[in-house]
Amino acid sequence: MTEPRDYRPTVFLPKTDFPMKAGLPQKEPVILSRWQAEDIYRKVRESRKGREKFILHDGPPYANGDMHIGHALNHILKDMVCRTQTLRGKDAPYVPGWDCHGLPIEWKVEEEYRKKKKNKDEVPPKEFRAECRAYAQKWVDVQREQLKRLGINGDWDNPYLTMDSQAEGTIVRELLKFAESGQLYRGAKPVMWSPVEKTALAEAEVEYEDIVSTQVDVAFEIVESPIAELVGAHAVIWTTTPWTIPVNQALAYGPEVAYWLVHATDGRKYLVAFDLVTQFLSRTGLGLLDQPGMPEDAEGLLLHGLSKAFNGSDLAGTICRHPMHHLGGFFAKPRPMLPGDFVTTDSGTGLVHMAPDHGEDDFALCKAHGIEPVFAVQGDGKYREDWGWLGGQGSVINPKFNAPDGPICEALREAGGLLAASADYKHSYPHSWRSKAKVIYRCTPQWFVPMDRPVAHLPVIESAEQRWENEGGDQTVDEVPAAGARSLREIALSEVGRVRFVPEKGRNRIGAMVEGRPDWVLSRQRAWGVPITLFVDRKTGQYLNDPEVNARIVAAVMAEGVDAWDEERAQEYLGAKYRLEDYERVTDILDVWFDSGSTHAFVLESGRWPDLQWPANLYLEGSDQHRGWFQSSLLESCGTRGRAPYDAILTHGFTMDAKGMKMSKSLGNTISPIDLMRDYGADILRLWALSVDFTEDHRIGKEILQGVADQYRKLRNTYRYLLGALDGFTEAERLPVAEMPELEQYMLGLLGKLDATLRQAVDDFDYNTYVRALTDFCNEDLSAFFFDIRKDSLYCDAPSDPKRRAYRTVLDVLFHALVRYGAPVLVFTAEEVWSSRYPESDSVHLLEWPEVPAVEIDEARWAELRALRQTVNEAIEPLRREKVLGSGLEAVVTVPEGAPQADLAELFITATVNRGQGSEVTVERSTDHKCGRCWRLLPEVTEDGALCGRCDDVVTQIDASSAAGASA
Template identity: 70%
Template structure:
């Protein structure tokens, strides 16, 4: 029968598509991105969503000082995902990117360039230096902008916001003036984090902590010279410290009122006082041996802090005083130091006695201030003692920066002088602890008391200022936002309770920081930034004149920060004031105040009419709980009575594949620019949206390889859909009765749709991505597509089953391409343009589409879950025969399945189609049995069926399709 050997390949309806299996993303993506620019896709989307419900994500400004790194990439992909999914839902979700351009990050880089040229910044005119900072920032704005566009981030790239724009600088000044006019600024001297290298105060967010293992620790003796307890006179109170450089500015000692202390005598006759619990550890450090046999009557006494004399109400008849180890120098050191009760003193380490330097510690400052002891400002901005300081000042050749390790070493000048004075009891350089460093210069920082400008956290605030175009805030009788307490701390804490934090622990994190934070230090001693535009009288008060402030704001609006110069004092002050009576403040603002004001000039300023105040969402890394989230919260609560956001979403940090922090020195950094060059931006996007970004997460070559595998599965899903739908023009009305399998898959799609919507609401993007990938892999490729490929390839054009299948594929295509569009922005566009090339000619895009309309269809889910479980059992039973090459494919298998495992109404022929086997029979028992079929193989569909007369002949279905007479076997 020669006809039975005919090749029927040309009669099979194989999928056809120009969509390649190989992605070639690095080559394709730039062209797709160029087309988006050409058609101005962002503007088209804004036009399409005009008048819809707004969703405003306000971009937190990254610093413009380097190439995009993997943290930038993750952050912006998440923001892009938020905006794209909200746009997909039909909302108007614009995205205006921004950059932070002032402050140390830029200034430090420009100074680095100066140092390479042996150039001194202080010798360059301030305007010239600021111009270089501005140019440097603009260079990196332009660089990062192109890199982020290449990553597929969609936004108003031609009109970003920059904190160095004159309009922005003017708004920042105007916001500062709101604080000033309301009396919510003051100048005071407090210890603040200070960088001797950068010569400026630092915010907590500008400090990082590094573990040190070689810090100095010393025990120093202070002799008691006066006490209400005569038995203590002549004994030595011992303090322990890890900052020897603070001893030259010591002004008091502090004890714990509830701590038990012990006086004891050692072999050489000296008597020491330390906390009882810490005596043995102290003796071990000092090489002293405690011998109970030589203790006298006084030494046997154990006492609590009251025996030093209560300093709060003097109820114990006086106060204990000690003398400084360097008392022989006279002057500052000749004055006895009081013993003061401190609630912060513990017995966790040291001696239970803490030495107090109000210049260099917050607790020290507050306790000493309460007892009339003022700072002495001995340490200069570069970390050296001032010229006139008695010890280590002046022309002393040993006078060096206090952060210099040799200066504080056990054999350094401080320890040597204390040793010579007989006061150094122990000194070593093996203490391990965490120490603050500037995250820019990486140098150690110190607490340094200097005159600074502060925003008070606990002063009752005035009525919040309400911008004309902002939602009106209902005020209570005191002029405060209704229901919101009156201090800045209380307002902020109230707003933290109201705002939605994702994840929820973010509320506790920022709440604990705001609850315990000191007053906000606004001033910085630098050149590149927005000036603190205040005029201060000789008595320390500052001018609060709205007319003067308005002139300053307008000058900055016209000329930027360079407008604030001494030569214009008379112009700003006007005829009502004498410039000779005022000092012009030269400090600049904390850069966090700049960024904290971005909501004012971006959301309210009118330059971006698509935006509105307040923002629906702020989204940054978890470090911004102490940075931008907090500065924006405080600034807005003080001026508007509420937070500038309703929701806060935070992400963790990206670690290397082993969970280690990335570092250039370790060589474990992952460069997103290189990934885009080698595998494409969509791979980075898929990675970013697949990890649990709310926690610290990992990236590495093997991880990216796994992401690449996921991408290929998604791509192949779309390739199959495009091929199967080649030439399809039908709709659901053409299908007649829809088969149960198609109904089941549509019900799965409907379920997926609901879960994806919930994931968008929850900002749970790794769940969103996983659901999408799993649906394509498990429900479609491994199940639905696998079962229906025979129908697609071999049924005739008039087949109602085939037409119903393709109709459902069409519904799947339109849903899946929309679901995938926010994740795989380039691939989804390629998919869409492949199927609808004419849409490209009409300047269309998948990114202009809205969320799909998915029909809710009835399906017997329980029945199909039972059938899927049975299918898995059959597949597992077939696999050993395939592995042993008894059969080559499941089509050659004859399967017997337990009769009671088959749902009612399912025929053997349907089971064979479901299992992709030759024939199926029903048997008793629980076992699935498989054997090789003896039936002939159809020459067209390759199924082994009883009605095929011999190998190569046609089954009844195939004979009908090709129009040949069928001879049944």
């Protein structure tokens, strides 16, 4: 008896060296090195030369630490934008950049000084700036390598740095454009000030945290009033910043607020808002004079005639005196009561003490009544040495200084002005996001760009062809006549209405910020930054506006950087027309947001990166940049060019931990992208970033990443299957679409639908949909459907069989499409896949979007067939579990008579399919014998292990071919 033949060698199994185990942490650096050696970025640029451009301008990250998960997400998204636009055939260059000036870097260098017990103020400014520059360069180099490891394709050898001398010169030139168009002024206004960092802060540099403050009720004696009964009474104010009482200059009332004169048990009369009497009595512990058992509600008090109500407007002309008036001087001056529309009865007493040095409303109201700031609080948060009360003391943000038993409250208590003090008021308070210390409003002389002053001569630049000349700042377009002048706020809001926002809610967010923002504070009192290169006339207080002087300054900074703005060279810049002794050289530096807001001018217009052009198609950053870079860029460009420097803004949310909590070092829940790449590989991190709904806050964690890794393995397995199934495929095997079976035509139709979905996702910057559509197609339409059905044809049909040729032809179309679709997402894996099939070819990233056949399909019919297939699989599964069936190939299935016409046995991967009269699907085991090669149970197979007709023909051909080869 002979052994049955082993037919396995005659089966055409897929062949590939492409491994299922990815080994990304080991493979990716090798691929990255090859890209660098081949200068893949430049190759891509050359391949798209002359094509329509798509310009994404990189918002500069700060050069002061390792890349964090937010950096990774942001740069992966930017890379996805550029790669998908490149894939669509556009020229989409990417020039990375870094923000290098400003307080964070200066603060770090100062920390090193403090450790060495050095004083920054004793170090020559140039030396200090050199250390800041070196610190920034160190982190630029570190972050550059970390970002490159993510597979970000960019001009890494030539990034832009705001500390580059040409960048600094450009920033100076942009500032002087504002000056020359009359859009600068120096004024004293309250600004957010950090006593710890000793500088003004921008809104974007402030974060809010909950704190507990001391709340105080302070009495100001009324000394004059048109209402005689008020004289000798006390107006009561409530505040949570006791340190501002030593700088008080007035009181504010609400003109529409009703006030009461409360006769209290301490023998005094107190003026308090009608609605807040009960709260006032509760805080102070006071009662009503000699009226036990009287009602506490305001209506009851009014009915019993215990107090008299006044309209706020009746208080005009009332004068108070400061509780510390006995100190004389500043404190002995009258404190007028002024009408303030901002006064409410939400809390407190309905009267607000006014310190124009330390509040925006205070400043505006006092200035309108001729009361000017006194600048009592210094930059370090202490009162001036010569201040009449608490001179030289502070710091004003110290809780102990403001405490109920602190020096302010003690002095007020001794003077009889303190009615209540308790350290229990919980509220949100602004802090510096760098030092984490509390900030204050402080009035200091600063440089501002006005938001509401009409700009008489403003260029309106619409495109890259209409731009400012790089040298000297001359206009190349007509100026808007004075009659048509608009303010910076009006121009910016108009642009907010024009620009595309993704997601759309970003429009309202930045629009509300621009609509309500104060004048732009440009100045900072620090050392590491671009100087405000102005000379101020000592007599008039006006800055010098001379284009020739400005040109000399710009040229010097362009050549030598910020160190060129030096006192020793001041006369050189002024030239022969002006004398240095007549001018003050401004020593403030620019807000770092002006630096980054000017990058569009340096990067897109300078010609240093000839692949770029102005304006940008897209800016892409986190949603916090609506008040940061998006806005500073908008204002800078609107103030110098009359339009935004971008046509669209794409924003992403923030990455939370797996529980949805904000990441912080103190909580120990930070996740390092560097560690993730070491453990998983960059492609897994990229797949995660592009799979989440990045427009909202999103999560990352071990389980989430494990799910992403599983998703990656399925995609990798799809590529591996395609490579194996296409082994040896040649053009001679290709079959025209018209000659293909219906299933192949259906799959090409589905590919066309996927192609349209992905194109739309690229246009919408909807990468969550992009990745989901791609993975669903690979998993559901290919692996679980098409590949499953056609494996019999691939393994067992003759190579010349039209069905097998059609299948492999479609697999080839799928390969070329899917490797391109996947390349922007899985940049390393796609390169590995492509080079596995085409080892001598150029990089996959030089390819363009695939052309897929246009095939119409009957979607309704196929939806019905696939639903029926699912029903059949569900009916087979119990029989498999019960070991009645070894596989679906042993099943005889009966389906309703009305089921769509098709080769259902092939579609269901069963032995046979019959049509019955019922409406249910039934399954039983076939009584036919199993083919020894394809394992199908067919009537033509005479016994188990024998061959069906198809397999017999194929094996005969194989045997004949082998015999012919052997005889040769």
